[in-house]
Amino acid sequence: MFNKILIANRGEIAVRIIRTCKSLGIKTVAVYSEADENALHVKMADETYLLGGPRVVESYLNIDKIIEIAQLSKTEAIHPGYGLLSENAAFAIRCEQAGLVFIGPSPDVITRMGSKIEARKAMIEARVPIVPGIEYPLADAAEAVVEANQLGYPVMLKASAGGGGIGMQIVENNEELMAAFEGNQKRAINFFGNGAMFIEKYIVNPxxxxxxxxxxxxxxxxxxxxxxxxxxxxxxxxxxxxxxxxxxxxxxxxxxxxxxxxxxxxxxxxxxxxxxxxxxxxxxxxxxxxxxxxxxxxxxxxxxxxxxxxxxxxxxxxxxxxxxxxxxxxxxxxxxxxxxxxxxxxxxxxxxxxxxxxxxxxxxxxxxxxxxxxxxxxxxxxxxxxxxxxxxxxxxxxxxxxxxxxxxxxxxxxxxxxxxxxxxxxxxxxxxxxxxxxxxxxxxxx
CATH class of the missing domain: 3.30.470.20 (ATP-grasp fold, B domain)
Structure with missing residues (x-):
């Protein structure tokens, strides 16, 4: 078992992880932003380190700084919690390269299942039922309209990357789809750095x-x-x-x-x-x-x-x-x-x-x-x-x-x-x- 774990997260999930670590006799390292100096997870951890400014890109998404703190504190493993870097394959790779155990699946699995399109392909191979749809990114709104008419409305327009409902919208006809495509694609690019879009048949009252x-x-x-x-x-x-x-x-x-x-x-x-x-x-x-x-x-x-x-x-x-x-x-x-x-x-x-x-x-x-x-x-x-x-x-x-x-x-x-x-x-x-x-x-x- 590990002697020390760094929690690369904040809020209630960081507190939750610290609680279990304490019950297992594992020392904990908390990282925090300037906005979280007096946060509960900071008060509970055995060691604490400042990451940077209040914005997530300055702190909780700063992979270099998190790895640096993990090595400085002689941490053996990193628990990413949920959100933030938890499904970031690049972070999991950096942990491996630094000799740290990433508490989660392999980077390859994170990458494959992080793409909704690739995940659909994997489930087809595993013979798991999937919602009727397409297994490739749409070129543009015009192609989306062609595919939507093949599936039959209503359809769900989705960003391939990310989650939280971002880049996702139910559309009922060609006009709605044309209007929705560009805006949802821009949101996907802004939030996930990936504008790949696809569509699925919308399941009514699911x-x-x-x-x-x-x-x-x-x-x-x-x-x-x-x-x-x-x-x-x-x-x-x-x-x-x-x-x-x-x-x-x-x-x-x-x-x-x-x-x-x-x-x-x-x-x-x-x-x-x-x-x-x-x-x-x-x-x-x-x-x-x-x-x-x-x-x-x-x-x-x-x-x-x-x-x-x-x-x-x-x-x-x-x-x-x-x-x-x-x-x-x-x-x-x-x-x-x-x-x-x-x-x-x-x-x-x-x-x-x-x-x-x-x-x-x-x-x-x-x-x-x-x-x-x-x-x-x-x-x-x-x-x-x-x-x-x-x-x-x-x-x-x-x-x-x-x-x-x-x-x-x-x-x-x-x-x-x-x-x-x-x-x-x-x-x-x-x-x-x-x-x-x-x-x-x-x-x-x-």
Whole structure:
């Protein structure tokens, strides 16, 4: 096992990783920007190093500085968390070149699965169902129109690189597609440095269901059940739960086996997530693979009682999994809500100083926090500041517990999306499990 790990991240995920490292007796190194000097992850780590200015390009995306600090601190491994450099193959390569263990899959796998087009090709080879579409980048908007008419509208225009819904748009006809192409391509270039675009058939009223996998490099691949992640705004998840109310046991097993097949076919190693779209008849289609820890990993931990960060570290240290698929049990129901520093009506970020933070601490409640009272929420980073996870013996108990917890969750000094979360959780369609990806647009007050 490692003696010291550097966490190349910030916020609640850095805190989360530090917590597991402490439980394993591993020393931690935190890196931070000038804006995060008093951040919680900085206070918790054994060693801390300043990266640079507040902007991510000056700090958390500064690969040279991170590698320099890792060598200076005699770190053995780097955990990238999620976002930032977690799916950056160039960073993984630099870690290897510096003699550091990158806690994640190989650079080749990151590269292949980081391209939605290449990932589609890989899934075709693995015989995993994919959404009808194309497996090559579009030359221009005119070619997109030709292909869209072959597929039939509506279609989903997508950037091949990146994620978070950037460069993605549903289009209903030729005119909409022509209008959408250039703008989405520019956004993809600005955010990912890659303007490759492709299209897929749009699945009407889909569910977004993903499978957590672990692969150890010794031929052992297991799935840790599913997460229902259909409640989204602007293609970003807001509420996640496990297990999904929509699945029967046969479909659940087929999804898990498809995810394991996908991982095995590309030689995957470490934790990863295979995401699927599912239609109203329970047909499922590969969406993408995230070659990292997911924001919503705690709901899987709650129903399996596994520490996914500990498993990541163990695999990266060269250990085989110490359990098989038959050992992975499923107990209870867990729901996670993401808490954003943003206006609940406009979704605009709401940076500022937190003047009061009072969180519920009743039975079955888990918090992943990147802030404390008196924290400054910076405008330079993603506005997600915390996650709350509730667990019950069944879904009804979990929902009831979540409603009480949200009512008692107090943050002052900034605006948050808690009012929107309360509205989602109280809605009859949420209670009945009718949670498709258009839930917020269809049901929430305008």
């Amino acid at each position: 569910r977004h269901i993903e499978i957590q996998i672990l692969s150890d490099g010794f031929g052992n691949n297991v799935y840790l059940w599913e997460r229902e992640c259909s409640i989204q705004r602007r293609h970003q998840k807001v509420v996640e739960e496990a297990p999904s109310q929509f699945l029967d046991e046969i479909t659940r097993r087929k999804l898990g086996e498809a995810a394991v097949s996908a991982a095995a076919s590309i030689g995957y190693k470490n934790a990863g997530t295979v995401e699927f779209l599912m239609d109203e008849e329970k047909n499922f289609y590969f969406l993408e693979m995230n070659t990292r820890l997911q924001v919503e990993h705690p709901v899987t931990e709650e129903i399996t009682k596994l520490d996914l960060v500990a498993e990541q570290i163990s695999i990266a240290a060269g250990n085989p999994l110490n359990f098989s698929q038959a050992d992975v049990k499923r107990n209870g129901h867990a729901i996670e809500v993401r808490i954003y520093a943003e206006d609940p009506l406009t979704f605009y970020p709401s940076p500022g100083k937190i003047t009061k933070l009072q969180i519920p601490t009743d039975k079955g409640i888990r918090h992943e926090l990147g802030v404390h009272d008196k924290s400054i929420v910076s405008p330079y980073y993603d506005p997600m500041i915390a996650k709350m996870i509730v667990t019950g013996e069944n879904r009804s108990e979990a929902i009831a517990r979540l409603q009480v917890a949200l009512a008692n969750y107090q943050i002052e000094g900034i605006k948050t999306n808690i009012p929107m979360l309360k509205e989602i959780i109280a809605h009859p369609s949420f209670h009945s499990g009718h949670t498709t990806t258009n839930f917020i647009e269809a049901y929430l007050k305008k």
